[in-house]
Amino acid sequence: MADVYVVGVGIHPFGRTDGLSGLQQGAYAVRQALSDAGLDWNDVQFGFGGSDSSGNADSIVNELGLTGLPVINVKNGCATGGSAMIGAWQGIASGQYDVGVALGFDKHPRGAFNAMPAEYNLPNWYGEVGMMVTTQFFAMKLQRYMAAYGITNTTLGRVAEKAFDNAVHAEHAWRRAPVDLDTILNSQMINDPLTKYMFCSPGEGGVALILASEKKARELGRTDVRVKAAAVRTRPPGSFEVFAPSVDIERGGAPTLLASKAAFEMAGLGPKDIDVAQLQDTESGAEIMHMAENGFCADGEQEEWLAEGWSRIGGKLPVNTDGGCLACGEPIGASGLRQVYENVIQLRGLGGGRQVPGDPKTAYTHVYGAPGISGVTILQR
Amino acid sequence: MIAITEGLFTDGAQPCLIGGRHVESGRIVFPCPGGDARYAPETLPNKGTVWSWTIQRFRPKSPPYTGPEAFEPFAIAYIELTGAVIVEGPLINVAFDAITIGMPVETVLVPHATDAQGRTVMSYAFTPVQEGSTHG
Numbered sequence: 001m002a003d004v005y006v007v008g009v010g011i012h013p014f015g016r017t018d019g020l021s022g023l024q025q026g027a028y029a030v031r032q033a034l035s036d037a038g039l040d041w042n043d044v045q046f047g048f049g050g051s052d053s054s055g056n057a058d059s060i061v062n063e064l065g066l067t068g069l070p071v072i073n074v075k076n077g078c079a080t081g082g083s084a085m086i087g088a089w090q091g092i093a094s095g096q097y098d099v100g101v102a103l104g105f106d107k108h109p110r111g112a113f114n115a116m117p118a119e120y121n122l123p124n125w126y127g128e129v130g131m132m133v134t135t136q137f138f139a140m141k142l143q144r145y146m147a148a149y150g151i152t153n154t155t156l157g158r159v160a161e162k163a164f165d166n167a168v169h170a171e172h173a174w175r176r177a178p179v180d181l182d183t184i185l186n187s188q189m190i191n192d193p194l195t196k197y198m199f200c201s202p203g204e205g206g207v208a209l210i211l212a213s214e215k216k217a218r219e220l221g222r223t224d225v226r227v228k229a230a231a232v233r234t235r236p237p238g239s240f241e242v243f244a245p246s247v248d249i250e251r252g253g254a255p256t257l258l259a260s261k262a263a264f265e266m267a268g269l270g271p272k273d274i275d276v277a278q279l280q281d282t283e284s285g286a287e288i289m290h291m292a293e294n295g296f297c298a299d300g301e302q303e304e305w306l307a308e309g310w311s312r313i314g315g316k317l318p319v320n321t322d323g324g325c326l327a328c329g330e331p332i333g334a335s336g337l338r339q340v341y342e343n344v345i346q347l348r349g350l351g352g353g354r355q356v357p358g359d360p361k362t363a364y365t366h367v368y369g370a371p372g373i374s375g376v377t378i379l380q381r
Numbered sequence: 382m383i384a385i386t387e388g389l390f391t392d393g394a395q396p397c398l399i400g401g402r403h404v405e406s407g408r409i410v411f412p413c414p415g416g417d418a419r420y421a422p423e424t425l426p427n428k429g430t431v432w433s434w435t436i437q438r439f440r441p442k443s444p445p446y447t448g449p450e451a452f453e454p455f456a457i458a459y460i461e462l463t464g465a466v467i468v469e470g471p472l473i474n475v476a477f478d479a480i481t482i483g484m485p486v487e488t489v490l491v492p493h494a495t496d497a498q499g500r501t502v503m504s505y506a507f508t509p510v511q512e513g514s515t516h517g
Contacts, residue, residue: 111442114442116444116445117445123386123412123415124386124445125385125386125389125504126445127441127444127445127446128385128445128446128447128448128493128494129385129446129447129448129470129471129493129504130437130441130446130448130455130457130471131457131469131470132441132445132446133437133441136435136437136457139435140433140434140435140457140458140459141433143433143434143435143482144432144433144482147482188438189436189438190438190439191435191436191437191438192435192436192438192477193435244469245411245412245468245469246400246409246410246411246412246466246467246468246469247432247459247466247467247468247469248408248466248467249461249464249465249466249467
C-alpha cells in the first residue's frame with residue numbers, strides 16, 4: 001500500500017447553527033479543507049462521507065459542484081467519520097486515485113438520542129420499559145469498572161474539568177468556558193454516577209479531510225502529515241455494548257481492543273510511541289476506560305493520571321486536547337473526523353493555547369459507538 | 382392482565398425469565414430470539430446478583446418509552462442470573478443508596494402500564510431477596 005497524506009483539513013464549528021443544514025456545514029468544512037490544501041473542488045477525484053441523521057453525503061455535489069466525481073455514502077454509527085476516512089485512504093493507498101475527500105457532518109435535535117428498538121433488531125418491549133437509553137449503558141459499564149478498579153467520582157469530575165479547560169483554546173469547540181470541579185461533581189445527576197457536565201450532548205458540525213498520494217502531496221508541498229493506520233472493528237464475543245438485553249457471564253474482549261491492536265500493528269507503533277491522543281469521551285468514564293482499552297495505561301492507573309494531570313496538555317500523554325466530545329458535543333457523523341482534524345492541527349504545531357509542547361510526531365484517535373463498533377487512526381509527522 | 386410480550390417470562394410464585402439456549406454452543410441469551418431455530422427457549426434461574434446498576438433520572442423519550450407521564454426516577458440493573466446469563470431490567474423495592482454490586486435479588490412480575498383496552502400490562506423486574514426467604 002502506498003503512503004497517504006492529509007493535505008487539507010476543514011471544520012465547521014461544532015454546537016448549534018440555526019439556518020444551516022448538516023450537509024451545508026459539511027460543505028463549509030470541505031471548502032475550508034480545499035483552501036487549506038490549495039486545491040479546487042474540480043481536483044477532487046472521489047469522496048467517502050456520511051451523517052447519521054442529516055442525509056446522504058453524495059448530495060454535497062449540489063453545494064460544491066457537479067463534477068461527476070463518485071461519492072460513496074457511509075452510515076456506520078459513531079464510526080461514520082472513521083469509516084469514511086478508511087474508504088478515502090484505501091482509494092489512494094491502492095494507487096487508484098491521487099486526491100480524495102473524507103467528509104462527516106450531522107445535526108441532531110436537543111436531548112438524548114432517540115433510538116428505536118427495531119433499528120437495532122431489538123423487541124419493542126425493550127424500549128417500552130425504558131431501557132433504550134444509551135446513557136444507562138455508559139453509566140452501568142462505568143459503575144462496574146469503578147468498583148473493580150477503584151476509580152472515584154473526583155476522577156470523573158477531573159476528566160470533564162480538563163475538557164472544558166482545553167476547549168477554551170479550541171475555536172471549533174461548543175462549550176468554551178471553564179467549569180470548576182465542584183460544579184461538575186454537584187450538578188444534576190443524569191445516570192448515576194454521571195452528572196450533567198460529565199456527558200456530551202448531541203450537537204451539530206461538519207469536518208472534511210483532503211487525502212492525497214505522495215506524488216500529489218509533494219506537488220502541494222504538503223508532506224508533513226501521513227496516515228499510518230486506520231482501522232474499524234465490530235464487537236467480539238463476550239463484549240458488553242450499548243443496547244444489550246443480556247451479556248455473557250464469561251467476559252470477552254471489546255471492539256476497541258481489536259481496533260487499537262489492528263491500528264498499532266498497521267502503524268508498527270505501540271502506545272508508548274504516541275504523543276497526543278483523542279479518545280471517545282461520550283462521558284467522563286468513557287475517556288477513563290478508553291485510556292486503558294487503547295493501551296495507554298493499566299486499569300486503575302487513571303486515578304493517578306488524572307490527579308497528576310498526565311492527560312492534560314503538557315502531561316505525558318495529552319488526551320482530548322480540544323475538549324473532546326464533552327466540550328465539542330457529538331454530531332455523530334462528524335465526531336470521529338473532528339478528532340483527526342485536531343490531531344492534524346497538533347502535528348502541524350498550530351494548536352495555539354492548546355498546542356501540545358515538545359513537537360508531537362505521532363497522534364492517535366479512537367471512536368466508539370452503538371452497537372459495539374470502534375475506529376482508530378494513527379497519524380505521523 | 383396481559384404480558385408486555387409473549388414468551389418473555391413464566392408466572393407463578395417464582396416467576397422466571399425465558400432466555401434462549403444456542404442449540405450448538407450452549408450459550409444463553411435473553412430474550413429468546415423469535416423464529417430462530419438455532420435457539421431453544423430456556424427458563425432462567427429466578428435468582429441472581431446485581432452485576433452493575435444505575436438510576437434513570439430523566440424520563441426516556443416516547444416513543445419508545447410507554448411508562449407513566451408523571452416520571453419518577455427508577456433503578457436499572459444488570460443481574461447475573463446464577464450460572465446462566467447477565468440480564469438487564471428494572472430494580473425495585475430498594476433505596477437508591479442501598480444498591481450494591483453483588484446484592485442478591487430475585488425476579489418478580491410488575492405492572493408496567495395500562496393498554497388502550499384498559500388491561501394492565503405486566504413486565505418483569507428484580508427485587509432484593511428478603512431476609513429469611515427460604516425459596517430455593
